[in-house]
Amino acid sequence: MGKSYKEITNELQDFIVNQKIFFVATATATSRINLSPKGLDTLRIISPKKILWLNLTGSGNETAAHLTTDGRITLMFCSFEGKPLILRLYGKGRVIHPWEEQWGEFIILFPAFPGARQIIQVDVDLVTTSCGFGVPLFEFKGNRDNLIQWTRKKGENGIRTYWKEKNAKSIDGIPTPFFDDSFLVPKRKEEATSHES
Numbered sequence: 001m002g003k004s005y006k007e008i009t010n011e012l013q014d015f016i017v018n019q020k021i022f023f024v025a026t027a028t029a030t031s032r033i034n035l036s037p038k039g040l041d042t043l044r045i046i047s048p049k050k051i052l053w054l055n056l057t058g059s060g061n062e063t064a065a066h067l068t069t070d071g072r073i074t075l076m077f078c079s080f081e082g083k084p085l086i087l088r089l090y091g092k093g094r095v096i097h098p099w100e101e102q103w104g105e106f107i108i109l110f111p112a113f114p115g116a117r118q119i120i121q122v123d124v125d126l127v128t129t130s131c132g133f134g135v136p137l138f139e140f141k142g143n144r145d146n147l148i149q150w151t152r153k154k155g156e157n158g159i160r161t162y163w164k165e166k167n168a169k170s171i172d173g174i175p176t177p178f179f180d181d182s183f184l185v186p187k188r189k190e191e192a193t194s195h196e197s
Helices: 010-017 062-069 101-107 146-166 189-196
Strands: 003-005 022-026 034-038 043-047 050-056 072-078 086-096 116-130
Touching: 010 043, 010 086, 022 062, 034 062, 050 086, 062 072, 062 086, 062 116, 072 116, 086 101, 101 116
Parallel strands: none
Antiparallel strands: 003 116, 022 034, 022 072, 043 050, 050 116, 072 086, 086 116
């Protein structure tokens, strides 16, 4: 029943964009395996072999730490409604930071979520599907807004401080160097322009 593909077909793309939740798994050769559920409107299919995922602020930063060290990443989608199907995207991921040139090119593809800290680019090298017959049926009732409200309440300075305190290392002590002191200093381009004028 399982099938393998070299890229995301049109049919599989339709399946992906209709899912309300997906799962991200990463690890290094010696770390714990991290597996996280993701929701909201944070995923974009750029091409049959390229995915972008907007990484919002969370209690940890395992994915970014692992990708800096290893690069391997798997995304899984499974249908909780309608026809059963499990789809996995395997590939190499890299982290795009707000100060990098590509950030400006990609961030406009997503809603203006507060607390957006990174964009994860995934270069897909294998796509697999399986039956999903054992996945239970669930009814989607809506997205939670807890993360958005929490981020807005903290404010930009509060979020940057939170990044430094909570997101600087993985649970195994792997550093995420993009949240060192140097990141807390630069302002956004529009902020710098307004202060100079």
